[in-house]
Amino acid sequence: MREAAQKEAGQKEAVQEITPQSEDFSRWYLDVIRKADLMDYAPVRGCIVFKPDGYELWERCQAGLDRRFKETGHRNAYFPTLIPASFFEKEKEHVEGFNPELPWVTHVGGEKLEEPLALRPTSETIIGYMYSQWIHSYRDLPVLINQWANVFRWEKRTQPFLRTSEFLWQEGHTAHATEEEARAEVMRMLDVYTDFVENDLAIPVYRGRKTPSEKFAGAVETFSIEAMMKDGKAVQAATSHYLGTNFAAGFNIRFLDRDNQLKLVHTTSWGASTRLLGCIVMVHGDDRGLVLPPLIAPTQVILIPIGGPKDREMVLAESRQILAELQAAGVRARMDDREEYRPGWKFNEYEMRGVPLRLEVGPRDLASGHVVLARRDTLEKLTVARAGVAATVTNLLGEIQKNMYRKALAFQKEHSFAADTLAELAEILEQKTGFVLAGWCGKAECEARVKEETKATARNIPFEVPDHLHLSPSRRCLVCGEPAVYSVWFARAY
């Protein structure tokens, strides 16, 4: 991984304010998100400000997901942030799961409330309560609702975007007449997430089912897509839960079915958060800074006019013309014609900010009828014809998007391994970093043992296994040696 990172950074040394990935990946991440102006720390522990470039990334994630939610029949609604204390007692696992991280509102205007209100960590309870009032008949089903919201989870250890005390996300909540239909919804939404993350964010994922100890508090089954960061650690990019009738029972969500029987609904929930921004940074970024996939980059092309006072007039006129052509072609292009910064400074600045493509216009280009394009993903410079530049740029942005996915996919493959024993798994994690697929008997003790020994957790039980790993059909549990029931991805995780 280290050599790869250095190779990517190219022959020229990177920006000095950014710690190299190979030196300290965690510091690299913190340097990049601040230098690229995505966020700032807020005065409250674990809380961050999303600055405009960071927030716009989130807005583009919202747009990409929201479109897909609508296409699959969902509608948005909004439920309150404050949740009555009593609601948390209605689903046992759910209380136990979230109690340690709940902030409470206990007073209003100096007077104590008769019932404390929690700042929601997720909305299953309050939505369950509302659904119990809305759902009476099979004709009311399915209910397909999504909400875009902020949620609170007071984690002990926070990291910008990946784990913050308050974060932004979307949570879908659906209710169905049958288990079969609810389970189909769970998989459909996992597909939606996969499609978005792979196509729009150019991040390959491993899809699978969570082990019982890793599933959502209150779910029957949880499914996830897991992305691999450049340090080999995993981030759960999105989850989708089959909640069975657990919340329906707790909140009494019943309906009269066609057969005139009163039944509990089957519910699902699914979510993706601003954690996705952390994934974008850590999957694509390099020692020069951010590298943004064109589909979600706030600025896709930065146009930089070059030349001294004598050329300025002509260069600027041509630059404005090109800018207009790009914008007319639907490209998110901006021009930086500030005179106080020189071209070289701007090159570094926009590379740090991850702008996918830079377009340079200078006196030499005017003379020869060319412009210079520089790709952020490969750091290549290309001289292309001035005529038809909008079409060239559009094609190149598409190629960059594809190339970024290909690179991330190759990295994921190179850092995916199989292990037969705990010792082997530990060695791979130490020496190569990445995900390790191993046999597992299904016992929680064996899973816990892996975590104790290696700090790696079970990410998921994949639906499909990469063919380069050649799993033996007679594989055994990596801990106890009994016949394996599952193959599980193990990795250290954020």
Add this chain to the structure above:
RNA sequence: CGGGGUGUGGCGCAGCUUGGUAGCGCGUCUGCUUUGGGAGCAGAAGGCCCGCGGUUCAAAUCCGCGCACCCCGACCA
């Protein structure tokens, strides 16, 4: 929440051991010259030294208590 580290102009740091005038680089402002990979010269501005309390004639420096961030654990969709 436990162990370790850090906190000094916007950013990165030195100064702290051995108390006494707060310093450097970058950035910022002004002017001129510059412009194809972080420009040069000249001048200037900018600091309750994380907070509160203590010791002292005197505290960035010593002591106590907080707070924040980073690293490693525990916990955690």
